[in-house]
Amino acid sequence: MTTHTKHMSADERRTATVEAVVELAARHNPSEITTTAIARQMGVTQGALFKHFPTKEAILEAVMGWVAERLLARVDQAAAAATSPLLALEAIFMTHVDFVAEHPGVPRVMFGELQRARMSAPKRMAQALIRRYGERLHRLIEAGKASGELSSSIDTAAAVTLFVGTIQGLVMQTMLAGDVRRIRNEAPGVFALYRRAIGSRP
Amino acid sequence: MTTHTKHMSADERRTATVEAVVELAARHNPSEITTTAIARQMGVTQGALFKHFPTKEAILEAVMGWVAERLLARVDQAAAAATSPLLALEAIFMTHVDFVAEHPGVPRVMFGELQRARMSAPKRMAQALIRRYGERLHRLIEAGKASGELSSSIDTAAAVTLFVGTIQGLVMQTMLAGDVRRIRNEAPGVFALYRRAIGSRP
DNA sequence: TGATAGTAAGTAAGTAATTACTATCTTACA
DNA sequence: TGTAAGATAGTAATTACTTACTTACTATCA
Secondary structure: OOOOOOOOOHHHHHHHHHHHHHHHHHHOOHHHOOHHHHHHHHOOOHHHHOOOOOOHHHHHHHHHHHHHHHHHHHHHHHHHHOOOHHHHHHHHHHHHHHHHHHOOHHHHHHHHHHHOOOOOHHHHHHHHHHHHHHHHHHHHHHHHHHHOOEOOOOOHHHHHHHHHHHHHHHHHHHHHHOOOHHHHHHHHHHHHHHHHHHEOOO | OOOOOOOOOHHHHHHHHHHHHHHHHHHOOHHHOOHHHHHHHHOOOHHHHHHOOOOHHHHHHHHHHHHHHHHHHHHHHHHHHOOOHHHHHHHHHHHHHHHHHHOOHHHHHHHHHHHOOOOOHHHHHHHHHHHHHHHHHHHHHHHHHHHOOEOOOOOHHHHHHHHHHHHHHHHHHHHHHOOOHHHHHHHHHHHHHHHHHHEOOO
């Protein structure tokens, strides 16, 4: 319940800034997201941003933190509700796809940070997020192999790479088509193929 | 066998410019590839670029043309030498991985162009390349289903998306590790999973 | 309670640096 | 010698960030 005041609190403004970046990234190239564009999206002057963030990089750092927290929380929640490793992988997949469909700018910002030449705080956070995500997948796949639900002959590292790449492929299709709804429609078919790839054969 | 002259011909310079961009993209964020950086990579002043290209966008257009021509030629050559649809898909996969390992900047430039907000000539060329690439995959997968080599129950469109995403996933791993050789090492394992996903079961 | 001083949040108008691109002059080769 | 290729030194526009000033909320105290 935000009262209609002209001034926001520092915390509200920081959150609003992060959300503005995520929304802008859905329609614009991350490298074209200038501080002026962020401020305009928020209905505020450009200089006002620097009351809450020392640099633009600090803004991107906050964005990466926002993404890591929300994505991992939802993914963990989905996995916890599942009753087997394979079902957990499917739940994670669909949850991730939902997240990307809700926030199409997120994978673009992530990829943009990873592409940076020099190491930076936001790039480090993007790497850390993918590493943590990969560890969760690795554990689930190993558990699935142990329980016999997944084929014990598959390469776990390759299965992790394929999982992440599968979502990347869906994101790419979305960017090609320019239609966000498409990712939700195509996701089940693509995961069905992934299940064929890793599942044990009857 | 370029003779040691100070002035290059227009055609040589255009090719050298494209190669400079591809080399720069291997180490730098595509949006950080300025005309100054391109010129420095070529050992030439920045203004000299505009003797051969009217705009920077025209340079990127030439880059996309260079990529489309070389990648599709190599992919077609690899597919033609294969004796079955599945072997053709494997040959295309490995050829593509080789191409990316040789030119790690290429997928970054491609992805960067696709991310652009407004339509542009290079973006259109990137979309056209992926479309043509996808059509080739589509035909091969359909042929494989007809011959019984691939499962007839799989979704062909999803299989195309998964193929492209699989390579994207390998590229992402490369960017995370910062080590180009890794993609060649991991490629066979990942394709083995892809084969499990689409192949008919014995 | 109600005036008021202090402060956080915001504005407006700057800065230097960098960008793509250009005008003018110079060099090298056929 | 004429011309294409390149060098030099610009241009206006845009970038992240700053400075000086103004507004709105809040805690304090008579």
